[in-house]
Amino acid sequence: MSRRRKIYEGKAKILYEGPEPGTIIQYFKDDATAFNAQKKGTINGKGVINNRVSEHVMTQLGHIGIPTHFIRRLNMREQLVRQVEIVPIEVIVRNVAAGSLSKRLGIEEGTPLPHTLLEYCYKDDALGDPLIAEEHIACFNWASDEEMRDISGLAIRINDFMSGMFAGIGIKLVDFKLEFGRLWDGDYSRIILADEISPDGCRLWDIETGEKLDKDRFRRDLGGEVEAYQEVARRLGLLPEEGGNTVLDMAKHRKKTQN
Numbered sequence: 650m651s652r653r654r655k656i657y658e659g660k661a662k663i664l665y666e667g668p669e670p671g672t673i674i675q676y677f678k679d680d681a682t683a684f685n686a687q688k689k690g691t692i693n694g695k696g697v698i699n700n701r702v703s704e705h706v707m708t709q710l711g712h713i714g715i716p717t718h719f720i721r722r723l724n725m726r727e728q729l730v731r732q733v734e735i736v737p738i739e740v741i742v743r744n745v746a747a748g749s750l751s752k753r754l755g756i757e758e759g760t761p762l763p764h765t766l767l768e769y770c771y772k773d774d775a776l777g778d779p780l781i782a783e784e785h786i787a788c789f790n791w792a793s794d795e796e797m798r799d800i801s802g803l804a805i806r807i808n809d810f811m812s813g814m815f816a817g818i819g820i821k822l823v824d825f826k827l828e829f830g831r832l833w834d835g836d837y838s839r840i841i842l843a844d845e846i847s848p849d850g851c852r853l854w855d856i857e858t859g860e861k862l863d864k865d866r867f868r869r870d871l872g873g874e875v876e877a878y879q880e881v882a883r884r885l886g887l888l889p890e891e892g893g894n895t896v897l898d899m900a901k902h903r904k905k906t907q908n
């Protein structure tokens with residue numbers, strides 16, 4: 650792993666040069682950050698789980714015709730992906746009000762939205778990934794109108810598929826973040842799904858108990874983040890079933906920290 654040329658180190662992943670031209674190796678770290686890296690920590694085993702969850706979701710999306718950068722998982726923490734030019738926009742897909750939307754507009758967390766809401770943020774850590782309008786994207790040429798049509802169409806299809814996938818395992822897909830890239834072929838490029846899909850970038854609530862099964866456990870100091878990530882992987886069939894009920898364990902944890 651360390652003999653390969655490092656291309657980029659982000660907050661949760663490291664990118665290495667891949668074995669063939671046009672490929673990249675994504676290494677998933679256990680590091681967790683929130684609020685634009687003002688809060689830092691580690692979630693033990695997170696990288697291993699996110700590697701598996703992202704492999705699973707991207708593979709399933711591939712089966713319904715969504716183009717993704719995923720090629721194959723290499724080992725516990727690494728996957729081979731296509732090299733793309735990342736579009737500098739974070740696409741946030743929301744089904745239920747939560748997080749920054751609730752804060753910004755004063756809408757109570759948990760309020761279902763009348764229809765799926767797409768938001769865009771400009772990918773710039775120094776600026777704190779500010780919320781932007783499609784007009785900014787066109788004005789500063791971050792993506793063409795045609796690319797934005799592809800991106801929004803793909804985001805809605807991904808949301809439809811993932812909402813059903815999670816509902817089938819008793820999880821409500823509240824919101825999530827996507828990144829897209831340009832796959833170049835000579836002078837032409839097409840938009841494909843990039844980055845990762847994991848509990849780091851999704852809000853996932855247990856349908857029955859409302860328990861949070863995602864990075865909000867870390868962001869909000871709820872505890873039980875390792876168990877939450879494991880629970881998602883287990884329900885997706887990616888971890889062996891074990892005795893015990895981690896959702897209940899997390900509820901106990903929450904009670905303890907509230908008292």
Ligand code: TMP
Nearest residue numbers: 747748749750824825826849850851852
């Ligand atoms: P937000 O409510 O904080 O804007 O987050 C919306 C969704 O996007 C949530 O599922 C977390 C995810 N997200 C990221 O993955 N990375 C980020 O940098 C931010 C701000 C949000």
